[in-house]
Amino acid sequence: MPSQTNTSSKIIPLESMRGLAAFMVFLFHFILGFMPQRHGQESATAIPGGNLMETPFFFLINGHAAVTFFFVLSGFVLSYSYFRKGSSAGLVGSIIKRWPRLFPIALISTIISWLLIKYGLYSYSETALITNSQWMARFAHASGDFINSTFTDAFMQGFFFTFFRGDENLNTSLWTMHYEFIGSLMVFALIPILNGLRGRLALIVFMILMPATFYISVYMCAFVMGCFLSYYRCQITNYKSILPLNRFILFVSLLFVIMAFGYTEPAKGFYSFMQMSDAGMMRSIRILIHCLAAVILIEVILNYETVYRLFNSSAGRFLGRCSFALYVIHVPLIFSFSCYVFLSLIDLMGYRLTVVFTFIVSTILLFIVSWVMTILDESWCRYINRNVKKMI
Numbered sequence: 274m275p276s277q278t279n280t281s282s283k284i285i286p287l288e289s290m291r292g293l294a295a296f297m298v299f300l301f302h303f304i305l306g307f308m309p310q311r312h313g314q315e316s317a318t319a320i321p322g323g324n325l326m327e328t329p330f331f332f333l334i335n336g337h338a339a340v341t342f343f344f345v346l347s348g349f350v351l352s353y354s355y356f357r358k359g360s361s362a363g364l365v366g367s368i369i370k371r372w373p374r375l376f377p378i379a380l381i382s383t384i385i386s387w388l389l390i391k392y393g394l395y396s397y398s399e400t401a402l403i404t405n406s407q408w409m410a411r412f413a414h415a416s417g418d419f420i421n422s423t424f425t426d427a428f429m430q431g432f433f434f435t436f437f438r439g440d441e442n443l444n445t446s447l448w449t450m451h452y453e454f455i456g457s458l459m460v461f462a463l464i465p466i467l468n469g470l471r472g473r474l475a476l477i478v479f480m481i482l483m484p485a486t487f488y489i490s491v492y493m494c495a496f497v498m499g500c501f502l503s504y505y506r507c508q509i510t511n512y513k514s515i516l517p518l519n520r521f522i523l524f525v526s527l528l529f530v531i532m533a534f535g536y537t538e539p540a541k542g543f544y545s546f547m548q549m550s551d552a553g554m555m556r557s558i559r560i561l562i563h564c565l566a567a568v569i570l571i572e573v574i575l576n577y578e579t580v581y582r583l584f585n586s587s588a589g590r591f592l593g594r595c596s597f598a599l600y601v602i603h604v605p606l607i608f609s610f611s612c613y614v615f616l617s618l619i620d621l622m623g624y625r626l627t628v629v630f631t632f633i634v635s636t637i638l639l640f641i642v643s644w645v646m647t648i649l650d651e652s653w654c655r656y657i658n659r660n661v662k663k664m665i
Contacts, residue, residue, distance in 0.1 A: 284350070285593065286574045286584035291346055292592025294339035295600040298446075299607075299639065301336030306400070306409040306607055307615065307628045313541070318405045327542020329535035338534040340449055341495055341563035342570070343600075344456060348499020349571060351460045352467075356507035361465040366661050368461050373657050375454060376432050378601050378650050379447055383431030386443040386605045387422055400612040403619065409612075413445035413604055446604045456496035459486075463497075467504050475504060491557045495564045502568050506575070523577055526569050533566035598646035603639055611635040 304312045304325075312334075313319045313326025325331045332338065355361055389395050401410035408414065419442040422430075427443055434440035439451035463482075467475055479501050486493035538555040540547040549555045574580050611631050618627045 283593070284353075284575070285586070285590050286581050287346060287350065287571065288593025288596070289584040289586070289589025290570070290574065291343065292589065292594075292596040292599070294342050295596040296592070297334060297339040298336040298600055299603040299636075300334040301339070302408075302413075302604060302607060303611070303632060303635070304334055306397075306406045306611075307404050307631065309404060309406040309408070314537075315407050316539075317407070322542070324542075326537065327544070329532050329543060331537070332531050332534035335534050335537060337537045337559070338563045338566070341492070341560055342534075342567040343449065344452065344492055344495035345499040345502075345564055345567035346571065347453060347457060348460050348496035348501075349503045350499075351457055352464050352500045352503045353507065355464045355468065356504050359468060359508065361468055364461060364464055366665050368458065369665070370657050370661050371457055371461075372436060372454060374654050375436065375450065377653050378598050378646055379435055379444075379450055380428065380431030381646060381649075382447070382601045382605060383427045383435075383443045384424075385602070387424060387427035389605060389609050390420060390422065390443075394613075395608050396612040396616055397608040400615055403615075403624075409608070412608070415442040415445050417442045419443055444601070444604055446601055452490065452492045456493055459493060460496050460500045463500050467500075467508075471508070475501075475508075487557070491560045494561060495567070498564050498568055499571075502571060523573065523580075526573050530566045530570050530573070533562050536562065594651075595640065595643040595647050598643040598650065599639060602642055602646060606635065606639055606642065610638055 301312075305314060309315045309318045310320045311324050313324030313331070319326065325334060351367075355364065395412075397409045397412060401407075412419065422443060430440045430443055431447075435447045435450045436454040437451070439448065441447035441450070463478075466478065470478065479497070482497050483494055486497050536544050536547065536559060538552065538559050540549075540555070547555075547558075549558075574584060614631045614634055615627055618630060621627075622630065
């Protein structure tokens with residue numbers, strides 16, 4: 274891996290990719306809400322042959338791929354420092370801190386969403402009548418009676434239930450938090466096991482874990498793959514990248530990442546050859562393909578100097594810092610502020626120009642709100658770190 278010039282324990286290029294992936298999810302939902310015909314996921318409104326989902330360019334907005342990348346990257350970064358030093362010291366503190374470090378941003382988002390509902394500031398239904406987005410009309414396919422939620426419901430969802438049982442109807446982006454929490458605990462459990470193993474024994478553990486986690490949840494495979502990539506890089510003697518360092522391999526690797534991240538089910542257009550009758554199996558295959566692409570992308574970033582330097586910047590660091598808050602808060606912002614701007618200007622500016630303007634101002638506000646939430650979250654994390662360190 275190219276040497277890091279900053280003193281942070283975080284790998285800035287990977288943090289940059291985390292931020293880009295979070296922004297990709299925002300793009301995915303924004304286009305799905307305001308231009309579903311060009312998005313392609315909703316077959317009832319998609320323009321045949323004229324939507325992104327039928328092309329590899331879908332990788333630019335594929336939120337499904339971005340989420341899988343989050344999970345693989347979490348498995349990698351949560352275990353990296355432990356494998357690098359070959360010790361599990363401090364692991365108990367990481368386990369204790371995991372839930373307290375995750376819930377504040379989620380809690381803020383559910384309370385904001387509850388307030389927007391309570392004071393009638395969501396206008397997604399009116400917008401959906403114009404854009405014909407079923408995703409928007411159904412409040413991002415939220416379940417349950419979220420309209421009549423109480424403050425207690427909002428508080429308990431963001432504070433506890435979204436992590437321990439997967440509740441997310443006040444902010445559907447939170448569906449990933451249950452997997453993130455459980456997956457991170459699984460990674461922490463793997464660290465002391467792998468730190469005591471070498472070579473073939475570690476490979477045997479990997480071969481056993483992959484099918485086991487697949488049948489629990491295919492998303493757990495992402496954490497396993499990220500964790501074992503970290504182990505492989507840090508603890509294998511005479512480590513060599515799984516990607517030979519030459520331009521042809523770099524080109525082929527990036528081409529595979531683009532093609533893989535451009536795919537989601539149902540396979541249409543360019544990806545029609547991947548269509549299967551078993552929808553559940555297609556979903557699992559898609560997630561595993563995205564996992565493999567995420568592993569390759571991480572290897573490309575860490576092993577190719579030009580790629581590493583491209584993402585090793587202050588802008589990348591900013592993106593990485595904002596990524597969690599940006600991901601969590603973007604749906605409530607789209608359903609409130611973005612919809613308000615769109616409805617206010619549609620008669621004045623026309624459809625396309627209104628969508629472009631709405632995207633620009635929404636992006637600006639999204640980064641402002643995300644930055645404020647990030648500052649609060651980082652202060653909270655420092656408080657948690659200090660107190661857990663004193664406790665143990």
